[in-house]
Amino acid sequence: MPLTFELCPDRMIGGSHPCYIIAEIGQNHQGDIEIAKKMIKMAKDCGADCAKFQKCELEYKFNKKALERSYTSKHSWGKTYGEHKRHLEFSHDQYKELQKYAKEVGIHFTASGTDEVAVEFLHTLNVPFFKVASTDANNFPYLEKTAQKGRPMVVSSGMQSMETMRRVYQTVKKYNQNFAILQCTSAYPLEAEDVNLRVITEYQKEFPDIPIGYSGHESGISISVAAVALGAKIVERHVTLDKTWKGSDHEASLLPTELAELVRSIRLVERALGSGIKTMLPCEKPCHDKLGKSVVAKVKIPKGTALTLDMLTVKVAEPMGVAAEDIFQLVGLSVLEDVGEDESVTPEVVDNYGKRVKS
Secondary structure, eight states, X not given: OOOOEEEETTEEESTXXXXXXXXXXXXXXXXXXXXXXXXXXXXXXXXXXXEEEEEOOHHHHSOHHHHHSBOOOTTOSSSBHHHHHHHHOXXXXXXXXXXXXXXXXXXXXXXXXXXXXXXXXXXXXXXXXXXXOGGGTTOHHHHHHHHTTOOOEEEEOTTOOHHHHHHHHHHHHHHOSOEEEEEEOOOSSBXXXXXXXXXXXXXXXXXXXXXXXXXXXXXXXXXHHHHHHTXXXXXXXXXXXOTTSSSTTGGGSBOHHHHHHHHHHHHHHHHHHOOSOOOOOGGGHHHHHHHOEEEEESSOBOTTOBOOGGGEEEEXXXXXXXXXXXXXXXTTOBBSSOBOTTOBOOGGGBTTHHHHHHO
């Protein structure tokens, strides 16, 4: 069974625990803290476990030329990329305000720290776990420093190779046992052909002692639900209040109705996964009693006759006879009384039947 650990206070993940559902608000809040609060409340109302943001300290994530480059996209909030990002970035005090609000409404709160200084701030904020964005999955100094802080970690793996993810696993594991890896493809929106859900099962083979999850950027919910059926223990999806808003993530995000349906569908699939033990269930007994087949005499069988296969057949019978799957066990055994043609061959009329079945 995969490793289980406490991702947030009183919330275990992995093993048989429910899938942990992260509503990725990211920067879909338009730089407006009141919209951010509405999105936190929406995530809670829809049944998500966590509302997640993206935190960066711009001068530590980007070099000067990256911040100064022209940004003329329809999604831009400024003439340069730096102006755009500054519009969307909340201050430390605003993060504290959002964290307080999330606690009031009763939902976990965290963020992706997209540079080492942002991680330091989130550590002082006492977030329950660190989310590592795909862009930092191959940033090994960052991974080492983050892992050494001792908080649980959830690492996305977009744009990475299996070889790199093996290094990620080894790097984090050295300092921190409590982490999970998410399959992810970094495209917005993501086409079904590029999702590669089978990587989930490959990760389960490669890293059998940690929970594996899925971070999706596709349209709709079906693929994310399928990820849970494959064993994903964490699902992360971007969310929005309006897909027409400015920002490249909105098109690949879920509306409140979609998020609520995702949560409902995941919980339904979890119920349907069952234990993996194949046996007749109590709910099947009415059908079995009505239509279950058993052994019937194909011909009249006198008392003392040793049974042969050509004397027997399988039918829906009243009363129910020897179970159909045991018909071959009857060959060579004798009947203790006459059995009429088309009558049930019940366990009581076959000598030593119980002993042979047990052996």
